[in-house]
Amino acid sequence: MSFTFLENTMASMSWPEIEYLGQQDPVILWPVAVLEEHGPHLSIAVDILFGVVLSQYVKEQLTQKGLQTVIAPPNYWGINTVTAAFPGSFTLRKETLKALLYDTLASLQRWGYKRVFLFDLHGDVMHRGTLLQGIAEARLGCGTRAMMIISQSYARFAGFTGREEHILILPENANPIPYTAFSDHRDIHAGSIETSFMAYYFPEQVNLEKSRQLQPTNFSPSDWKKWSAGWSDTRQMVPLGYNGDPASIKPELVKQCMRAEAEGLGGLIEGYLKGTYHPPTIA
Secondary structure (H helix, E strand, C coil): CCCCCCCCCCCHHHHHHHHHHHHHCCCEEEECCCCCCCCCEEECCCHHHHHHHHHHHHHHHHHCCCCCECCCCCCCCCCCCCCCCCCCCCCHHHHHHHHHHHHHHEEEEEEEECCEEECCCCCCCCHHHHHHHHHHHHHHHCCCCCCEEEEEEHHHCCCCCCCCCEEECCCCCCCCHHHHHHHCCCEEEECCCHHHHHHHHHHHEEEHHCCCCCCCCCCCHHHHHHHCCCCCHHHCCCCCCCCCCCCCHHHHHHHHHHHHHHHHHHHHEEEEEEEECCCCCCC
């Protein structure tokens, strides 16, 4: 049987196991993303598969540090604005996503799982903003201590100071392997990074012959503005649904990159739990 989203997560545990672990006040990792088109060469599961694999590596890091860790069943329902015109890009209303987030965190809270760290592997601005709003509301409403991990660059973009109680900020130098190591082209969606990831971990969900035929995208400033508007504008700009260089893949670099990312995330969570976390300066 092939890999599923739910392997090695709470979904494969019995209720007594869940109850017992909840009494230990464990760390919960919750990968959150979407099902979304990823070009003509990849399945729509890329973002959530990325989140599940990354969470497993982070769990390894935390377990080695002596922290009891559980991966919550991944969430794959969210908001797709940019790719919404493509079949396969499921999208929710903002209030639906916030309600889903609240109810899930409230369930975990009832079972004793309060220390929840969310990984958002989907870059849609409205999706991420809604998640952050939902976490803040859930902290007030049900008592969860859930937090979302965001990059320093996103914190700067969104206007965060680093003092917000519902976020942890990953410094820009946390992963020594830059994304530019995969391609000389700006890699945004279904390009070199994601194609390399899928080719390494889930080769049965990649059409490599097709990916080699795809030319890299080259956008002007006005092109970027139109692409980011989403819906029909995006589909006009990228009719095949990718933005990057899917022909230039480096699967041999993926595992090294994923482990480096997990090491940074694991260290961030450990530092927060031990009281040594200091948010980076947002300039």
